[in-house]
Amino acid sequence: MSVCPFCNHQYNLKDAVFCTHCGTQLISEPKQTVTSDRLKFWGGELRLLSVFFVNIIGFEKFTDRDVYNKTTIYIRECLREIEDMIRSFDGTLNEIFPDDRILGIFGAPRAHYDDPIRAIRCAHRIKNWWLKKKSSEDLLDDVDITMGLHTGRAFFGYVLKELPYLTVIGDTINTACRLAEICPPHEIIMSQNTYDKVREYVDVEHLGERSVKGRIAKVDVYLVKDVKKKMEISSSQKMPLFGREEEIKKLITITEGIKENKSTFCIIRGQMGIGKTRLKEELENYLIENKSINFIETHCSTEVQSPYYPFKFLLRNYFKLNEFDSKELIAKKIDDIINIKGLTPIDVKGIKHLFLTDLRRLRGDEIRSINEEIYTSLKNLIRHECRNQPLVLVFEEFNRIDVMSLDFVSHLFAELENEPLMFLMVNISKESMATLSEVIPRLEELNIMPLSVKAIGDLVKFTLNDVDDKLIDFVYRTTGGNPLFAIEALRHVKRAKVIKEVSGRWYLEKEKRLPFLDDLYGVVMSTIDSLSSDYRLIIDYASVIGYSFGLRILQGLIDKPQLKEQLSYLINEGYIILSKNEHDPVYIFRHNLLKDAAYTVLPLRKRKEIHQHVAQLFETLYADQLSNFYENVGHHYLSCDHFKKAATYFKLAGDRAKNLYATEQAFSFYDTFLKIKKERGDEVPADLTREVFLHLADLYEITGNIQKMVKTATEGLVDAQKDKDLEREVSFTERNGYAQILLNKLSEAEESLLTGVNKCDGELPDILTLLYADLGILYAQKYEYEKSILYYNLSWNTARANDIKEGEILCLLNLSHLHRDLGNYEQALEYLNYGLEDIVPPDDMRGVVQFKQLIADVNYQIWDLRKAEAMLVESSTVSEAIGSTETYIKSALGLALIYTSNGNFKNAEKYLKLVDKKISFFIRENLLAEINLKKAIVYYFRKEFGKTRDYIANALKIAQKFTQREIECHCFNLLSLVDEDAPLKHALKAFKIAEMLKLPPLFAIVLFRLSQLYNEAGDTEKARYYGQKALLIYNDMKNKLNAEHRQCFALRPEYVRLLEM
Template sequence: MIKCPFCDYQQIDEKVIFCTNCGSRITDDTKQSSASERLKFWGGELRMLSVFFVSFLGFEKLIGKKVYRDIMINLRECMTDVEAIIQQFDGTSNQIIPDKRILGIFGAPKAHKDDPIRAVRCAWQIKDWWKKKKNEVKFLGSVDLTIGINTGRAFFGYILEESSFLTVIGDMINTAARLTEISLPDEILMGENTRDRVLEYVDVQHIGERSIKGRSSKVNVYRIENIREESEIFPSQKIPIFGREAELKKLIDIAKSLKKGKASVCLITGQMGIGKTRLQEEFQNFLAEDRSFNFVEVHCSAELSSPYFAFDFLLRHYLKLDVFDDKKKLADEIDEIIAQKGLSPLNAKGLKHLFLTDLQRLKRDEIFTINEEIYTAVKNLIKYESQKTPLIMIFEEFNKADEMTKHLISYLLQELKNKPVMFVLVNGPKDFITNIEIVIEEINLTPLSLRDIKNLVDFILNDVDDKLVEFMYKSAGGNPLFTIAAVRNTLRTKLIKKVSGHWRLEKEQHLPFLDDLYGVVMSTIDSLPGDYRLIIDYASVIGYRFSYRVLKGLFERTKLKEQLNHLVEEGYIILSQNDKDPMYVFRHNLLKDAAYTVLPLRKRKEIHQVVANLYEKLYVDQLSDFYEDIGYHYLSGENYKKTTKYYKLAGDKSKNLYAIEQALYFYNTVLKLNKDSEDQVDIDTMQDVLLNLTDLYEITGDVQKMKKAAEYGLRIARKDKNTENEVNFTERYAYVLFLLNNFNKAEELLLSSVEQCNDDMVEILSILYSDLGILYQNKYEYEKSVLNYNLSWNTARTNQIKRGEILCLFNLSQLHRNLGNYEKALDYLNYGLNNLIPADNMRWVVQFKYMIADINYQMWNLKKAKNFLLECLEISDDIGNVEVYLKSALDLAIIHTNKAKSKEAKRYLQLADKKVSLFIRENLLAEINLKKAMIYYNESNQKRVKDYTMSALKIAQKFNQKEIEFYCYNLLSLIDTESSLEHAKQVLDIAEMIKLPPLIAAGLFRMTEIFTQANDFERARYYGRKALRVYDDLKFNLNDENRQCYIRRPEYIKLLEI
């Protein structure tokens, strides 16, 4: 026995490396001595550690069977054995004899790159040792052993100034102790930090979240089920990366720049096989070791991506949502996660749309709401996650991403530009991102140099002839993938030969397979042994990404996991997700395509059919996640009946997630299959598809296609004698005619449909009345419009159709605002806010409040209008409602220009301009441009006034927006002095045609101004008196407070002076 020179502990075996008391190395090495002295000098330091407690339970039960001394001898022997195992793994141990525990420490005083897996392997060996020990010493049968492992930063050093005792303290140590306490006998539990670092080596079971004493939040706990000698994810250093040092450094520098608090975008581009995936893998290795970044990665390739596919995958992984949880459990998990992060329930609602999409028929406003809620939830979650640690999101094969993923990223780039978030887009198109303020970095990978190719070939073959290297360089053109393929091919064809340990080129000849990408890929596949090639064949039928469960269901292989690991190691596939349902991705899309195309067509069809059946069997409770995949496989297997079922469902999902293009594809495929099969598709499916198509074409503005779908659906419904669907299609057809300005025919159809409705059709009845309200409003028959809006409201209210009530109130409020019945409009709006709209439906809340702001502006209550607009600006920004945000910002700018506050007006105008770069509807653009024209008029910028006015007028005439036309001509009469009277007459003509008192008053006032300026006071007084009478009528209907504001309108004051 020897004595530790640092803590004077004397019971140390001469063979040990570390002191079992303080953890110091027992050596005469002066460097180690100085390191410990340094530790004594500073008192200690924070270290990244992996620790575990080994606890012996039940020794106290032996008292009475054995004398206390024998028990303590056995306990010390057990502890000594455990310490010896810890020392075998180069760890440090501390005995805690009163508690019958041992603390194993990895990472101090000596740190290793693989400390987490060392700790896990050590714990696993201790577990095996204990099984043998209990068999050898019978009376230990009632003694149990538990182990808890955790990883994190902790203090390592001297906790007392005079003490020479080294120890570790910190929350992560306490967590490890608590994990040991809740562990069952002979069980090893570990925390999430450890699990994340060792998952490639171990199989774990997530046993849930557990409350840990001393921690306010729960901890994810995992039980170790099995441990492997080799990593399941073979390291990318299998073939080192050559010639990409500068590009990797650039990526790392961009990541480090996130600490300045600004977002960044990096596009990684280059030809296939040039090393894009490999570069981002090396980047991930850096991020994993650095630990000062959060990062997530997703492959965007899929046969038929569901909407937001990339974000669905990323968020499931990041939030650790179990793919096999049912809908209720998934919803509860999302609620709990969002609550733990301190985010509002509205964010949970947005995330649920992604994972629990509503498949019922939704109307346009409801679809817009869902889209905004998704955008807002993802934005707020990313903002939260990047608050403390920069977040890096890597999108592989971004060129294959679905449109909704691309739209969402465009939105996030705009909204998160001042957040430490980095988007790495591998194969990201250069023209994808426009009109954003973030600097876009591009790393375009070019062919490797001759020197780099030499290093690559040297690594593969070891000791090669220069002539051979030159041949490989010339043949493969500096492409690393092609070079590897060339090496494999020449080895297989014996074109190169090893002479005296030195690889030489036997004969220089053309390698035809390198002439095209397909040849390269086929050569790569052909180099595989038969068993491995078969896996590639089956996987290629499943798709660009394939799950272990589905692949295993296709054919039984005892060593399938090991074979897949080999394919990962050799660079054919990538393990992109390793949990209950391991997911693999083809490393190169062309590899999948090449393998698939050479398979016999008949065999492919059979496999597709089996794959579709497997999805239905394996994911019976998660089918909505796989509608697109199942439909694709049934279509490829020529099972058209099943295809129409799943494509219809996929279309419903896409439509309700605002993925218009994807929904149109699925629905139109159903129509095509019906046509090809001579109307063999289920008639109910056909009617549902056509009804949803009419909604989609309404959103896209394709009126002729909407008309065609409505007519087709109406014929089928009448043939099927389905009264409810007949009414639905008639409503859609009437609405098309309304859009085509065929008001009389539309009115006739709507009235006849009202008569057809029975007591069970109250929802469609409410819609029909609402349509009639809109129709009469556009015919300028306002009494009929009010009547039908009220009928719609009463129908919805009687039958508790909340969304119908809200829509009717909004339409009624809008109509009364247009008519100048401001108090009545406010009554409707306040009733809706106080009694109808749910607190979490912020889209309707902000729309109602914006209209309140607008009405207050019309009454010239500028203070109230400004306050409501500021509230709307904040809410709409939070929930992602671009329309209300734009209008609120521009209205605030108008108010400030009225008060000659140009600086404030400019600020709000800039806020609006930043949002206009996002996608907005063309008819909304007319209103936006009109508001900008008003701002520039108040700022006396004549050129911009004219430009924006003419743009707004052109769009307004296209969409028959008479109110906007009115204001456009009014502005033109103000700036075009030569034609001011002509424009003013058009203004008055429009006002009298649409019969809206506020516009008639404004038109009369403009005529008054023109004749006053022309010194034609008689006609000025004529128009002035008429204008004043209308303004007085509007004023008379206001309460005292609003009347006092109204008489301060500039027009009213000027009219009183005439």
């Protein structure tokens, strides 16, 4: 015995379709069951729907029981007919209401391109049918219907687990219900929302705004007077490419031009649907057939912006790296490929950083070094490939590129300008366009314009064969020449019978506005909903994973043996793209809108469940490579409200981005962490927060925002003191002290750093090494050089005693710099040679060339130009190969100075140009002062005094900004040589600074210049006074040198001139 779920009537008919007591349908039709399989799995989804209520009214007038019963039975039969009419328009019925109302639903479980139009046509047919029925049946004399229609978002699915019936809930449904209640008998009224979507298909009377129960805001309503005839639905066709002959020809010509060893940068721009991707595909087909030019395609779309995403995407394919490969296997695969390609490990050392990122807390210089190595490796790899065969690098969705990749693209182009290489960007944002325009002089642009009337005509003729010219003109004017819109317009006008066929020729009957062009949501949802349940389920899951999704993650969500075959079908149907086909295929949604539409309709609860499952799958399947997915895992945990884990992963993502010098992304990830902390403070561990503050302080130092560095270090210090976290407390003290040095607040810095040393109390050697080194810097800036040397030595001894190699190297560099500036050249060389021979590992090429460049610089000061030149040539060559940009620039500038002193201006000019190429976002701003100063010296000796003054002005501005007193002094001294109006004024300014700095070599140069000026002015007494003081200092420096170096030093031009004077 079974029970009707609505009236509780018991029945024993096993196959009963309707309840014998109330007439309610007991068994859903097979079609409805099939379409609801996926919804049973998800529980429901949020959809954009057009719904209407059909209310049966007048029953309250019946007093005779027999008449009431007969009428009720008849009405039940009428309701079945209404249901059939709704189904005939491919609508869905609400199965929950067992009363005198029917709810018609359009847009779920399957959406259509024209759901609002279907809904109004269906309602209008029901109205006409009812009027006809009423006129022929006496029982209906006192019975009427009313209908209310509304469009909006609503939840569609299974509301109660105990009732396996699909239904809809939400404000959209309530509004339609209330509209039906205020509707006049035998009429249809609709809301403004619906009218906006069907206005070209209906004749209406505007009733104005009406108050409805349950809504504060009034609803603007329309009474439907008439609806046009039933439309026909036709399927779309894939169009050939029309009207793009010139664009393809131009694109091919640009591409072929790279064979002349000249790099090209090309952008394909245009409105949505204009054919950008299609044009790119035509070029790729040409290149495949031609075979003389290679191409590599990468994508920039990602769920969360990740540093260097398009390059990592490209490199994974190039090196055949799978997402689940262990670190050891990744390293082996990269090594194997570079051996096959004939590259050296040094050539591509930086590539490993992208996949095997060091997550320790790195200092600014270390981070810059890693970034330079990544850049250089990418440059070397791309150069190698395009020299083997001309190469086109294709970037899809370039408008979504991350900041670091955008910078890389512009600098790669500059470095590889004489290579057979083309950068092809499909779609670009205004911001990216502005950035590239500043650095790329030859920027080819294909701005894809709307199709011509002829091209639209060809498209229309392909679809309909023989057509009238007026129809072509209508399609052209309506769509503005957009090919995608033209295709959809043809489908639309054919369905709506705006056109008619006469003797095989199509004519335009009446011009109409096509409102569907205003909203692509319906188009996209219709495309998705055309899939069967199994395929739609794949799209649902994939939309939660992200714009790109790996097979292994998807298999963890959907356990189906035919999954790969089903994915192949989705590829063939144009829903997704296979981007990497190895052991772990990765797929990408062909259009971001497709992914977004599928994701939006999933119920929030189900989305959260999938997000959590995806995060857990990442943790399980990619345990060895999880660092490459920190931001993705964080995103998924945040999306399922697992705040503690989300915070942890976003913190790790920030650490990784910071160590890759991706400062903008690092700030973004840390900001997400701090937002979680602010909203869910109790769920985020305090030690994580302190680590984030520490990394942020480092980031602010790197980006030059020292005020924020101080603020962040202070906040972290207070937090660490509260929890008595000594290690973090001392770390924040060091960060605060160093920031105060950068702000030239030396007293505050001294107090902070000495407090840190006291708190260490001999413990925490890593931090203590830094504190001592910072104090060495501090006292050097206070011109207390003995104290500076003392603390540098304390730092060195601490590092050496605790085997902290990085600390030892830093101390040796600091000590050598200071002794060089003090004129203790032999001592400086002793430190540098010791570091080179005993401390820096031989395979650390960056460290080796850095020390060699500094040794060369000291030799230049001694005036051993032969040895200096040889070492600078070596360091420039190696630093160029390994991507040590700063060392390369200093080596090249050193060579330019040496060649200038020898009168070899041609070679000097060559190295200056090479320096200009290398100046990029890698370079610290304060290094630019030194670069400009040395350029000014070169141009002075070339007697190009205009350029000399310009470079002095630039150097002086930067030096004063960063309190670089030594460079400021050199600038004023050089100005005294080129400013004929006030040479003594500049020389005296230099003298004042030199007197304050107390650096013998600097003081000697300034004294020598003053002696020259007074000699030129005829003041022999002052000339002799300053000259003798300068000579005394030079002799003192000379006497500290060994015999060989003394011979070289005696040849210094200033020294020779002083002896002559």
